[in-house]
Every structure is written in structure tokens, then in C-alpha cells.
Amino acid sequence: MKHIDPHVHCRDGVEVRKANIRKVSELAREQGIVHICDIPSINCPILTESDVVERLDLARRRRPVIGYSVFMTLTSKEEQIKEAVRVAQKYQEVAGLKLYPPDNEKSVVYKTLAKLGYSGVLAVHAEKASLFKPKLFDYKRPWTHNLARPPETEIASIKEQIQFAKEADFKGTLYICHITLPESAAIIWQAKNYLNIYSEVTPHHLLLSDLQMRGENGLSLKVNPPLRSRESVMGLLKDVRFGLIDCIGSDFAPHLTTEKLLPPYLSGIASYQLYGMALDYLRDQGLSEKDIEKLTYWNIKKVFGEKLKNA
Ligand SMILES: [Zn+2]
Numbered sequence: 001m002k003h004i005d006p007h008v009h010c011r012d013g014v015e016v017r018k019a020n021i022r023k024v025s026e027l028a029r030e031q032g033i034v035h036i037c038d039i040p041s042i043n044c045p046i047l048t049e050s051d052v053v054e055r056l057d058l059a060r061r062r063r064p065v066i067g068y069s070v071f072m073t074l075t076s077k078e079e080q081i082k083e084a085v086r087v088a089q090k091y092q093e094v095a096g097l098k099l100y101p102p103d104n105e106k107s108v109v110y111k112t113l114a115k116l117g118y119s120g121v122l123a124v125h126a127e128k129a130s131l132f133k134p135k136l137f138d139y140k141r142p143w144t145h146n147l148a149r150p151p152e153t154e155i156a157s158i159k160e161q162i163q164f165a166k167e168a169d170f171k172g173t174l175y176i177c178h179i180t181l182p183e184s185a186a187i188i189w190q191a192k193n194y195l196n197i198y199s200e201v202t203p204h205h206l207l208l209s210d211l212q213m214r215g216e217n218g219l220s221l222k223v224n225p226p227l228r229s230r231e232s233v234m235g236l237l238k239d240v241r242f243g244l245i246d247c248i249g250s251d252f253a254p255h256l257t258t259e260k261l262l263p264p265y266l267s268g269i270a271s272y273q274l275y276g277m278a279l280d281y282l283r284d285q286g287l288s289e290k291d292i293e294k295l296t297y298w299n300i301k302k303v304f305g306e307k308l309k310n311a
Contacts, residue, residue, distance in 0.1 A: 001289060003033045003296035004311050005275075006095070006303070007123075007177060007200060007249030009268070010038045012058055019254035019270070025064035027252075027272040035067030035311035037095040037304075039123070041253070045073035047080055049087045056093055067311050069095035071123065076106035085116045095307050096121030096175070101129035104157060110168035121304055123175040126157040126184075127225050139265050142218030143210045146226040151181050154225055158184050162191045173198065175303055178251050180205045180228045182235030185244050198246040198303050201236060203278035204269050209233045220260050223253070224267040241285055246299045250275050 005028055011019040021038065028036050038059075040046040046055055052072060059068050072084045074097040088094045097120070099109060104124055113122065127149055137148040158176055165174055174197040176188055188199045204223060209230045213221050221227060228236075239245050253268030260266055279292055301308055 001032055001293055001297070003031065004035045004037075004300040004308065005031075005033045005250050005252070006037045006175075006247060006300050007202075008036045008038055008252040009041050009254070010036075011041070011254050012062065021059050021062040021064050021068065024252060024254075025062075025066050025068065028250075029066050031272050031275045033066060033275075035069070035308060036064070037069045037071060039071045039098050040073050042073075042100050045075075046070065047073055047075065048083055049090075052087055052091060052094060056091070059093075067308075069093050069307065071096055071098040073097075074099045074103065074109065074122070076103040076109050078108065078112050081109065081112045082116065085113065085118045088118075088120055092307065095304055096123055096173075099124045101125060101127050101157070104128075104161065105130060107164045107167065110164040110170050113172060114168040114170050118170075118172050120307070121173045121175050122170075123177055124157075124161050125178070125224070126154055126161055126176050128153045128157040128160065131156060139219065139263075142222055143213035145213070145222050145267075146210045146228065149224065149226050151183070151228065151232070154179070154181060155183050155187070158187050162187070162195060162197070165195055165197075170195075172196070173303055173305075175200065175247075177249065178202045178205060178225060179245070180225045180236065181232050182239050185236065185239040189244050198299065200247045200249045201240065201245050202249060202251045203274040204251075204271070206233065206237060206240065206278050207274060207281060219265055220257075221269065222260065222265060222267045223251075223269045237285065240282065240295070241287060243291070243294075246295070247303065248275075248278065248295045 010021045010024045131153040138144045177200050191197050210227045252270050254270035255266050
């Protein structure tokens with residue numbers, strides 16, 4: 001069975017083991033993945049045409065063993081949005097645009113995209129940064145990350161993206177990355193009545209809860225959005241079983257151990273083992289091979305359309 005991973009963060013240029021484009025592509029291939037979409041992390045944005053050209057050139061030199069596309073970072077600055085739209089339309093290898101907090105709180109992003117007639121994919125990290133409570137995080141109690149970025153920040157942000165898109169008459173495809181709550185799945189499912197909108201879930205949010213962050217390696221499981229309660233994980237699983245969530249993306253995000261375990265205790269999980277485990281788990285839960293292929297291939301082809309026509 002073929003899979004596409006629409007959400008990975010390759011990390012070239014930094015000495016992180018198993019992190020560059022080549023190595024990530026090899027790990028992905030072991031899971032049956034035939035194409036990866038590389039999303040620039042928030043610290044290393046891809047903002048301009050020359051950033052894209054540089055990244056694609058690097059990718060060619062790394063010689064990934066499977067198909068490779070890249071996302072551009074989208075800010076809330078109108079000039080940059082214009083540039084991103086132009087470049088995304090020009091290069092087949094640009095899969096879409098990625099919007100992060102706090103720029104995802106600006107309606108101007110959607111208004112500008114609509115004005116420019118953008119019809120491609122807008123992938124959103126939907127957490128509302130203005131509702132974060134960073135002081136509640138205590139590294140000695142890693143599960144407090146879930147208090148610092150609580151569920152309501154995700155729900156509020158998803159509602160906001162939908163409202164912005166509706167008000168602006170956004171004509172593109174809204175792709176809500178890594179949802180962690182059954183409430184999020186329900187909101188997105190309802191919005192399908194009037195928007196081109198899809199949801200993504202990660203293997204770690206399906207397999208792990210904040211309970212695991214109380215164990216020895218709690219800090220290594222710090223991720224954004226955070227691992228949630230057992231109840232939320234169960235609810236999310238139920239939604240996947242009922243076909244209410246569209247896609248699986250790994251959100252493979254490599255870091256050095258020191259970056260995870262020492263200040264600033266960076267967020268991100270990099271484990272392709274979890275990808276295979278999640279698919280096996282879904283099979284155990286009664287999903288058919290056809291259901292799994294839909295989550296990991298056909299729905300992703302649907303989201304990206306022409307951009308992934310060769311995947
Ligand atoms: Zn990510």
C-alpha cells in the first residue's frame with residue numbers, strides 16, 4: 001500500500017541525526033511512504049522565491065529516495081503573501097502555504113489570499129497564541145505543557161480560521177494540521193458544508209496521551225499542540241474510525257536531545273516507528289485496508305490535487 005506524508009520537517013544544516021532530507025526520505029520509505037511534503041519550521045522560514053530555489057536545490061543534492069515537495073511559510077505581511085502566492089503557483093514542487101501562530105490570528109491573511117484568487121492549499125497550525133499561558137509550564141512536570149497550551153486554544157483557533165475563510169470568501173483548500181481533540185474534528189466536519197476544509201491527525205496524538213508525559217521521558221514527548229488527555233485520545237480514535245478525520249501526517253520534527261531536555265525544552269517528536277504503529281493500531285481497531293489507504297493516500301491526493309499528481 002502506498003502512503004503520502006503531507007507533514008514532515010526535514011532539518012538540514014544542523015547536526016541532528018536522521019534529520020536531513022535524504023535520511024527522512026529513507027525513514028519514510030521504510031513505512032511505505034512514496035512522497036513527503038517538507039514544511040519549514042517556524043525558525044527557518046521559506047518566505048521568498050530565492051528561499052524556495054535554495055531549498056529545492058538542496059533537495060536535489062540530497063537525492064531523496066522518494067518524491068519531495070516543500071511548503072512556503074506564510075506571514076501576515078501583504079507583500080510576502082503576494083510573493084508566496086506567485087511562487088506557489090510557479091513551482092510544481094511547492095505543495096502549499098503554511099501559516100503558524102501568531103500570524104494565524106490575522107484576518108488580513110485570508111482577505112489577501114482571496115483577493116489574489118489563491119486556490120491552493122493553506123495548511124494551518126491552529127493554536128491561538130494569545131490564549132497561551134506559558135507560565136504554567138514547569139519542565140520538572142512536563143505534562144504541564146498541556147496547561148500552557150490548553151485544548152481551548154486549538155478550538156478557538158480552528159473556529160477563527162473557519163470564520164476568516166468564510167468572511168473573506170477564501171477559495172483555496174484549508175488544511176488544519178495535527179488536530180488533537182474530537183471537538184476539533186466535529187467543527188471541521190460541520191464546516192465542510194460551506195468550505196473546502198480537511199483535518200489531519202498525527203500518529204503521536206492517536207497513540208499517546210499526557211499520561212505518558214508523567215513517565216521518565218516526559219520532556220521528550222513535548223510537542224505542539226501538546227499530547228492531550230486519555231479521553232480526548234479515545235474520542236479522536238473514534239472519529240478516525242467513523243471517517244470524520246481526513247488525513248494522517250507524521251509531523252516528523254527532529255531535535256537534538258539537548259534541545260529537548262535543556263532550556264528552552266523544544267517541542268517536536270521525530271519517530272517514524274509511531275507511523276507504522278498507528279496504522280497497525282487502526283487495523284486492530286477494525287479499519288479496513290481501504291480506510292487506511294484513504295487516510296494516508298487518497299484523501300491527501302484530494303487535498304493537494306495537481307500538486308501531487310505524480311505521487
Ligand atoms: Zn509540524
